[in-house]
Amino acid sequence: MxxxxxxxxxxxxxxxxxxxxxxxxxxxxxxxxxxxxxxxxxxxxxxxxxxxxxxxxxxxxxxxxxxxxxxxxxxxxxxxxxxxxxxxxxxxxxxxxxxxxxxxxxxxxxxxxxxxxxxxxxxxxxxxxxxxxxxxxxxxxxxxxxxxxxxxxxxxxxxxxxxxxxxxxVARDGLDAGLKSAFLSRLFWSVRRGQDIVLPVARDSRTxxxxxxxxxxxxxxxxxxxxxxxxxxxxxxALSLTFGALADALARSFPTSRSHVHFSPEARAVEMFGSFPGLRTxxxxxAGFTRDVDVDSLVRDAMTNGDAS
Missing domain, CATH: 3.40.50.720 (NAD(P)-binding Rossmann-like Domain)
Structure with a gap:
């Protein structure tokens, strides 16, 4: 083929x-x-x-x-x-x-x-x-x-x-910070590298x-x-999950990280990236298409293949 x-x-x-x-x-x-x-x-x-x-x-x-x-x-x-x-x-x-x-x-x-x-x-x-x-x-x-x-x-x-x-x-390393959605991938790499990050969504915002x-x-x-x-x-x-659950999974994956994840919700960002409902497909x-098994496997597989720039 x-x-x-x-x-x-x-x-x-x-x-x-x-x-x-x-x-x-x-x-x-x-x-x-x-x-x-x-x-x-x-x-x-x-x-x-x-x-x-x-x-x-x-x-x-x-x-x-x-x-x-x-x-x-x-x-x-x-x-x-x-x-x-x-x-x-x-x-x-x-x-x-x-x-x-x-x-x-x-x-x-x-x-x-x-x-x-x-x-x-x-x-x-x-x-x-x-x-x-x-x-x-x-x-x-x-x-x-x-x-x-x-x-x-x-x-x-x-x-x-x-x-x-x-x-x-997720999670592309070095994604253009000018993109409104860049924080989604940047969260992964910040925790991995021990860097603090402020997210423009709430802990219970869902994506x-x-x-x-x-x-x-x-x-x-x-x-x-x-x-x-x-x-x-x-x-x-896809996985429907809160940013709090994602942050917790990243902390489990990188237990020695000194990163602190802070939540500072901005109305527009929450509307665009943090107000998703449940998802059934x-x-x-x-047809044989799949989702990540759980949030921990998502973190693992995002980081394994996410460093292509």
Whole structure:
């Protein structure tokens, strides 16, 4: 099996490349990114640098592969700042990629990285498979648009397509502190290094998290499983937990750390990152996707694979 990955130099992309290379079913990985990155020196990896806004690059992505895993996108704050430029990458390029892949054959698989941002903020408790997307941010709206295209392509048989919505993926070291969500990963590394940290949420604020190892494994599953099942837009399983429980788990994992975790809630941060309800994902569970076993295993697997920069 030959797999192409866009955004391969990103946090999830790097871990996914490594995960696929460990599977004997994978003959080759074409790893695309817009920036130079330290791709694995491996005979089964070809790293390609280029812009998806270039039609020739999209053709290169879909050429001579069985599966495309499309991770590349313009993320939240950048999409809000430049919505038209973000739309060209997040929507136009994604649709063009699907169209060109479908021309190669209806058996080709397209795995799209959506986001829980597609769901919006006004969520029921618990969130289940029946929740309709109501995005409030440009980034989430773009993801929801491609979810519609994925569902249509799969339903009409034009493409073996699926969209996956991961939750907060932890824990990337050195994440840009300018990102509003950066504190999610910074918490892990601060405790590991014995550094104090102030979180802009309350101890009982609740979020959805998944380790990088878990998320990479779920995208690999989507690429490799013979039958994706009937549901083609899935919220991936994740742990619904409080920041207090996470801080306690980090203290257990690093008992000699001198770090102190302080909580100083800010209304906007609590709204965006600390007001998540319960989460139930029976369709994804039935399709073989998994969550971290518990918060302690999440910490272990986030830190094991989270130091890719």
């Amino acid at each position: 030959r797999v192409a990955i866009t955004g391969a130099g990103g946090f999830v992309g790097r871990s996914l490349v490594d995960r696929l290379l460990s599977d004997p079913r994978i003959d080759h990985v074409n790893a695309f990114d817009r920036l130079e990155w330290s791709a694995p020196r491996h005979e089964r990896v070809t790293a390609v640098i280029g812009e998806l806004s270039d039609p020739d690059m999209i053709e290169a992505v879909v050429a001579d592969v069985d599966v495309v895993v499309h991770l590349a996108s313009v993320l939240g704050g950048s999409a809000e700042a430049a919505p038209e430029a973000a739309r060209r990458i997040n929507v136009d390029c994604s649709l063009a990629m699907m169209e060109q892949l479908a021309r190669k054959g209806s058996d080709k698989r397209f795995v799209f990285a959506s986001s829980i941002a597609a769901l919006g903020n006004a969520l029921p408790d618990p969130v289940t498979d029946g929740v309709e997307p109501r995005p409030v941010m440009t980034y989430g709206a773009h993801k929801a648009m491609i979810e519609v295209a994925v569902r249509h392509a799969a339903g009409t048989g034009r493409l073996d397509a699926i969209a996956l919505r991961p939750s907060g993926v 959805w998290l998944a380790s990088i190892r878990n998320v990479a494994g779920n995208f690999a599953h989507a690429a490799l499983v013979p039958d994706l099942g009937p549901e083609r837009v899935l919220t991936l399983p 029976p369709a994804a569970d039935a």
